[in-house]
Amino acid sequence: MTDKEIIQLFQISDKAERAFNLLLQKYQQRLYFMVRRMVVIHDDADDIMQNVWIKIWKNLSNFKEESQLYTWLYRIAANETFTFLAQKKKKGTISFEIRREEDEVFDGADRLKADAYFDGDEIQHKLEQAIQSLPDKQKMVFQLKYYEEMKYEDMSAILGTSVGALKASYFHAVKKIEENLKKD
Amino acid sequence: MELDNQPDDDLKLSPLLENLRHKNPFQVPQDYFKRTEDKIMDKMRESKKVKIFSLHHLPKIGIGMAASLLLGIGIYTFLSTTSPQKMSSSDLREALKSLPKDEVNDYIIMNSNSLNNDLIAQTLDLNRQHFELNIKGLDSTTIDKYIDDIDEQFLTEQN
Numbered sequence: 649m650t651d652k653e654i655i656q657l658f659q660i661s662d663k664a665e666r667a668f669n670l671l672l673q674k675y676q677q678r679l680y681f682m683v684r685r686m687v688v689i690h691d692d693a694d695d696i697m698q699n700v701w702i703k704i705w706k707n708l709s710n711f712k713e714e715s716q717l718y719t720w721l722y723r724i725a726a727n728e729t730f731t732f733l734a735q736k737k738k739k740g741t742i743s744f745e746i747r748r749e750e751d752e753v754f755d756g757a758d759r760l761k762a763d764a765y766f767d768g769d770e771i772q773h774k775l776e777q778a779i780q781s782l783p784d785k786q787k788m789v790f791q792l793k794y795y796e797e798m799k800y801e802d803m804s805a806i807l808g809t810s811v812g813a814l815k816a817s818y819f820h821a822v823k824k825i826e827e828n829l830k831k832d
Numbered sequence: 833m834e835l836d837n838q839p840d841d842d843l844k845l846s847p848l849l850e851n852l853r854h855k856n857p858f859q860v861p862q863d864y865f866k867r868t869e870d871k872i873m874d875k876m877r878e879s880k881k882v883k884i885f886s887l888h889h890l891p892k893i894g895i896g897m898a899a900s901l902l903l904g905i906g907i908y909t910f911l912s913t914t915s916p917q918k919m920s921s922s923d924l925r926e927a928l929k930s931l932p933k934d935e936v937n938d939y940i941i942m943n944s945n946s947l948n949n950d951l952i953a954q955t956l957d958l959n960r961q962h963f964e965l966n967i968k969g970l971d972s973t974t975i976d977k978y979i980d981d982i983d984e985q986f987l988t989e990q991n
Contacts, residue, residue, distance in 0.1 A: 665873075665876070665877075668873075668876060669869070669873060672869055672872060672873070673869065676865055676868070676869060677865055680860075680865070681856070681858060684858050685858065690858075690860060690861070694868070697868070698868075698871070698872060698875065701872045701875075701876075702872075702875060702876070702879065705876045705879065706879065765858065765859040765860060765861065766857055766858060766859065767857050767858075767859050768855070768857030769857075771852065772852065772855060772857045775849075775852055776857070793842060793843070794843070794849065794853060795853065795856075797843065815842070818842060819842070819845065822845045822846050822849060825846075825849065826846050826848060826849065829848060829849075830848075
């Protein structure tokens with residue numbers, strides 16, 4: 649079923665629940681992994697996604713059909729993720745933190761190794777360390793392009809940033825990650 | 833899915849990264865997505881019950897509803913009577929600060945394609961102004977600092 653059909657179904661009062669369930673089934677995994685790659689820890693991603701879906705449910709009736717549903721969904725998930733990361737940073741209890749000063753230890757690597765739900769080899773650990781060392785918004789840009797192959801135009805609708813700036817941000821993220829991977 | 837999965841030249845920027853791209857090391861507990869689907873549907877049904885309950889207690893929440901309505905009218909009136917030509921972006925930003933952030937965020941989400949929403953997004957999102965600068969030709973350290981600053985600013989505004 650297309651997004652448009654799901655929205656049309658949602659507008660029929662006794663079919664709204666069914667439509668929401670279809671939407672959930674269609675986008676649940678994609679949104680979860682987008683959030684998970686940002687926050688790393690499964691429990692954090694789980695908490696965020698539950699809030700995201702409740703917000704989607706509460707606001708779906710006001711969704712304007714002239715925009716793309718999937719960018720709207722991503723926008724909600726991205727905002728919720730950024731808010732979570734900002735709050736965690738303020739509290740100083742971020743689940744996965746990599747300090748950028750040269751002499752500091754990458755405690756994020758230890759967290760990854762301790763996470764029962766991270767199953768990566770050495771190079772994947774290094775890749776995740778490198779990704780997590782990016783500033784949050786650049787990390788989001790990188791993830792959306794690298795893993796999801798999202799068009800910059802769609803990313804622009806989600807993040808409210810110009811296409812040119814997104815391209816520059818992605819390009820620079822790739823260079824930084826490459827440099828990190830080549831170390832040692 | 834409406835995503836465009838056409839091959840993208842930017843993904844070929846790094847052969848090293850390209851080789852790692854299709855592996856997903858992030859796992860989830862067994863049956864996680866099915867269980868979560870059930871949990872979210874339960875929460876959704878709960879929120880529906882709350883809504884029905886609220887209607888029966890209208891007098892008790894009348895003030896809150898009136899406040900929300902006034903806020904909605906306030907935003908609408910504010911946007912209807914304000915244009916970039918009439919108000920500077922700093923004035924607009926100051927004015928928007930007086931509104932509760934959650935309400936503004938919800939408004940933006942719900943009106944993501946309207947012209948007025950673009951105005952709000954432009955005003956709230958300082959990144960846009962910064963990103964319009966041409967960063968080509970800057971050295972790597974400067975760009976790093978630039979992106980870090982933007983990111984910090986973005987997160988501050990999100991909070």
